[in-house]
Amino acid sequence: MPVPQNRLRQALVAWLYAAALVHLFVSLILTWAGDSGLLDGYLQTIEHGFWPDLPPRAAREQQVWWLALFGATLQSYSLYMFALVHLGNRLKTSIAWGWLIAGIVVWAPQDMLISLTAQLWLHLWVDSFALLTLLPPLVWLYRHDRRAATSNLTLRAATNG
Numbered sequence: 001m002p003v004p005q006n007r008l009r010q011a012l013v014a015w016l017y018a019a020a021l022v023h024l025f026v027s028l029i030l031t032w033a034g035d036s037g038l039l040d041g042y043l044q045t046i047e048h049g050f051w052p053d054l055p056p057r058a059a060r061e062q063q064v065w066w067l068a069l070f071g072a073t074l075q076s077y078s079l080y081m082f083a084l085v086h087l088g089n090r091l092k093t094s095i096a097w098g099w100l101i102a103g104i105v106v107w108a109p110q111d112m113l114i115s116l117t118a119q120l121w122l123h124l125w126v127d128s129f130a131l132l133t134l135l136p137p138l139v140w141l142y143r144h145d146r147r148a149a150t151s152n153l154t155l156r157a158a159t160n161g
Contacts, residue, residue, distance in 0.1 A: 094142045
């Protein structure tokens with residue numbers, strides 16, 4: 001038995017809220033856990049692409065700084081993402097979904113190309129996962145809410161005319 005469109009919409013919106021919260025959680029870790037040892041495996045993966053042996057201490061410190069800086073930027077992005085999901089959900093407007101799609105379409109190819117150029121396969125896999133789990137629900141929500149808005153306009157025009 002197919003899932004009613006309203007329930008599917010609710011499930012996709014819940015998924016996007018969760019994705020925004022995961023982005024916020026990860027961004028906090030990137031910003032504040034760089035020197036804790038929690039990110040050592042990740043840092044070693046990146047470092048291995050640039051140095052065959054252990055990197056210089058200054059290079060590690062700079063990587064931790066870049067991760068913290070990126071984490072702070074990602075915190076802001078995750079809040080914008082959460083706000084757009086909230087607006088799209090409450091207002092049932094395709095505009096919010098469209099802006100989220102636009103942000104992903106601008107980000108993904110560049111990020112993936114930079115990761116590919118540096119041969120950072122972990123980044124490429126994470127980017128691919130994000131793209132495949134965010135873009136289809138956003139496109140579905142965009143089309144669904146746009147169709148619903150068009151139907152409402154047609155119905156209003158018919159009852160007023």
